Amino acid sequence: MTLWIDVSCILVVFLALSVLATNRIVGMIKIFAVQSFILSFVPLFLHADAVSGRDITLSLVTMVLKAILVPAILFWQIRHISMRSEIKPLIGLGTSILFGAVLIAVAFWVSLSLRLPGKLLSSLVLPCSLATMLLGFMTMVTRTRAITQVLGYMVIENGIFLFALSLFDAMPVLIEMGILLDIFVAVLIMAIVLNHINEEFERTGGSAGRSKTGETV
Amino acid sequence: MLSLLILIPLLGALAMLLPVRAMFRVWFLCAVSFTYALIVASFWRQLPAAEWNGYLALDPLGLILLSVNGLLFLPVAVFMIGYFQHERRNNRIFTACLLFLMSMMTLVSASYHMGLLWVAIETTTLFSAPLISFHHNRGTLEATWRYLLVCSVGIALALMGTFFLAIAARDVHTLLLPAILNGASSLSVNWLKLSVIFLFVGYGCKMGLAPMHSWKPEAYGQATGMVVVLMAGGLTQCSFLALMRVSQICYKTGLSGFYASILLVTGVLSLVVPAVLLLGEKSIKRSFAYSSIEHMGILVLGLGLGGIGIFGALFHMINNSLAKVVMFLTAGSVAQKYGASHASLVRGVIHTYPVTGVFLLVSLFAGTGMFPFATFHSELLIINAAIISKQYVLSGLAILCLAVIFIGIAKVVLEFAYGQPTDPVLAKKENLFMNITIALAAMALLCLGVWMPAPLHRVLHDAVTLIGA
Numbered sequence: 307m308t309l310w311i312d313v314s315c316i317l318v319v320f321l322a323l324s325v326l327a328t329n330r331i332v333g334m335i336k337i338f339a340v341q342s343f344i345l346s347f348v349p350l351f352l353h354a355d356a357v358s359g360r361d362i363t364l365s366l367v368t369m370v371l372k373a374i375l376v377p378a379i380l381f382w383q384i385r386h387i388s389m390r391s392e393i394k395p396l397i398g399l400g401t402s403i404l405f406g407a408v409l410i411a412v413a414f415w416v417s418l419s420l421r422l423p424g425k426l427l428s429s430l431v432l433p434c435s436l437a438t439m440l441l442g443f444m445t446m447v448t449r450t451r452a453i454t455q456v457l458g459y460m461v462i463e464n465g466i467f468l469f470a471l472s473l474f475d476a477m478p479v480l481i482e483m484g485i486l487l488d489i490f491v492a493v494l495i496m497a498i499v500l501n502h503i504n505e506e507f508e509r510t511g512g513s514a515g516r517s518k519t520g521e522t523v
Numbered sequence: 524m525l526s527l528l529i530l531i532p533l534l535g536a537l538a539m540l541l542p543v544r545a546m547f548r549v550w551f552l553c554a555v556s557f558t559y560a561l562i563v564a565s566f567w568r569q570l571p572a573a574e575w576n577g578y579l580a581l582d583p584l585g586l587i588l589l590s591v592n593g594l595l596f597l598p599v600a601v602f603m604i605g606y607f608q609h610e611r612r613n614n615r616i617f618t619a620c621l622l623f624l625m626s627m628m629t630l631v632s633a634s635y636h637m638g639l640l641w642v643a644i645e646t647t648t649l650f651s652a653p654l655i656s657f658h659h660n661r662g663t664l665e666a667t668w669r670y671l672l673v674c675s676v677g678i679a680l681a682l683m684g685t686f687f688l689a690i691a692a693r694d695v696h697t698l699l700l701p702a703i704l705n706g707a708s709s710l711s712v713n714w715l716k717l718s719v720i721f722l723f724v725g726y727g728c729k730m731g732l733a734p735m736h737s738w739k740p741e742a743y744g745q746a747t748g749m750v751v752v753l754m755a756g757g758l759t760q761c762s763f764l765a766l767m768r769v770s771q772i773c774y775k776t777g778l779s780g781f782y783a784s785i786l787l788v789t790g791v792l793s794l795v796v797p798a799v800l801l802l803g804e805k806s807i808k809r810s811f812a813y814s815s816i817e818h819m820g821i822l823v824l825g826l827g828l829g830g831i832g833i834f835g836a837l838f839h840m841i842n843n844s845l846a847k848v849v850m851f852l853t854a855g856s857v858a859q860k861y862g863a864s865h866a867s868l869v870r871g872v873i874h875t876y877p878v879t880g881v882f883l884l885v886s887l888f889a890g891t892g893m894f895p896f897a898t899f900h901s902e903l904l905i906i907n908a909a910i911i912s913k914q915y916v917l918s919g920l921a922i923l924c925l926a927v928i929f930i931g932i933a934k935v936v937l938e939f940a941y942g943q944p945t946d947p948v949l950a951k952k953e954n955l956f957m958n959i960t961i962a963l964a965a966m967a968l969l970c971l972g973v974w975m976p977a978p979l980h981r982v983l984h985d986a987v988t989l990i991g992a
Contacts, residue, residue, distance in 0.1 A: 420713075420714075420717070421713075422690060439683070446676070452668065455672060456672075459672070459675060459676060459679070462676065462679055463679060466679060466682055466683050466686070469683070469686055470686050478638075481636070481638040481639055481642060484638075484639070484642035485638070485641070485642060485645075485682065488642055488645045488646055488649070491646075491649050492645070492648075492649055492671075492675050495649050495652055495653070495671065496668075496671055496672070496675075499652065499656065499664060499667050499668055499671060500668070502656065502659060502664050503661075503664045503665070503668060506659065506660065506661055506664055507661075
């Protein structure tokens, strides 16, 4: 089953890179949903010989929260036409991909020097999760729209989650659920706040989103 | 008892969602806060037993934070009685979030599992966000957004740090604090170092330490005074508890020196940055926000210096929360009277509202750590610790920064208090509830400044031995 974990890890990194290289918000959300969907199978691959109820629960909860509900919330958030429009990243898409490739290389290079104590199912888990995190950060930094920053944050969380799976026994399942739920509520509250911001801007007729403190939303 | 203390505010929060009158909610909040404070006070006689298989346990460190929570929520609840006499906005979500926050802050103080601690701290972030945007306008919403994003990303790093800790403690098989401390010799040092860095950056972000402070002036500048009291006095110190837990682990594994160097550098930076940024500041809430960064820096500095510095830092936790009550409730009451907190709109408060004007001066002295107030003593203890450990440059720099910060805050506050009076816009009268709250908090700070009760000394001492050094 190591093969399947390896495949999932590589796909997760690849999809994180695709999020970075997409400039349509709808596309980004869809890619994120696929990434979460793949991620939700990883708990099942971990103990392939004896899948326990705990693995199935974690897998199901991940799938429902991350692959269905979070994208649904994000789609709800961009239901206004104006939000669907193309976004202009701070640096071009080609450059983003190039930087992303460099980040992946960095992640692999860093994880060479990190020796995991004990045996690990797949040696790809650590570098891939680091790479996903870095790509998520990159998405957050280079995009100006608030919704894309949320997406970047979620990609970071997916990277962390991939890593968390490799040390399954240290975290009791309740805490894992707490973490998942927290992240879900975070996205929910972010979407609500964004919604309020949009309403406020439509009401006051603001366009650029630059306030008197000089900050952009 | 501990789970009861978590459940009471949680059930209260659900009750708040029922359709009742606004003032009823406020009185209910007062009742819950009062019960909460009573239960916490009973813990000073005897610490409650551990619950949930050791996941919840209260040690002196947690007790200090829990008492700080009690000390914050009670005055805020009483202050709200006055505040909502002039405020027509629906407070359903506001009060509910406040009680959720209370429940989660209790969970932070009592959690003995590093994963649970993370969950609790992240939840406090989420429930404090709607509080910041209580007044729906552009400024508050932008501030909320920034707070939510910066803190969420920071906390995500802390989650990564928690997982690294789990790897370091692979042989222990759990993240329960006593188990980690007992099995300290089996921890993998390299992974622990990595974990410490991530945990520090993550929780430091939530605490608003210097390089990660960008959300603080925005959020504190925009939110209502009462909310800022809870954030500056309570939430930031919840993250400080997490840093102290890391300190405990580092002490047991012999990484104290490594951790201390991180703490000292960040601590000094958190003194220098507000000193520089304060000088051009015109808004009272924003300048108090910079003062909050400074106080966090002092806490971290004390923790890094060790010995008497830790004692000072723990004492400062209590003093800081009381000082924040005085400072931000005064700022909030001024903001409610004038509808603004910028120096161009608010001047000569002492002529129009003598009591509030005096409170402004009190908050200047309490907040910057001037003599009779207890903040002076705790800051002195920490600088003392720096001198004892022969960190002369550091102590000199700290004193210089404190002096500059005093000048910066004094400039704003004095202009507020004594400038050419401007007309208040909204409320016309002083409010009794608001003023009594602020006066009591200032009195408490004054009393702690001249006399430290024996039980407090004992608990602080026990807490210092827990952190070690």
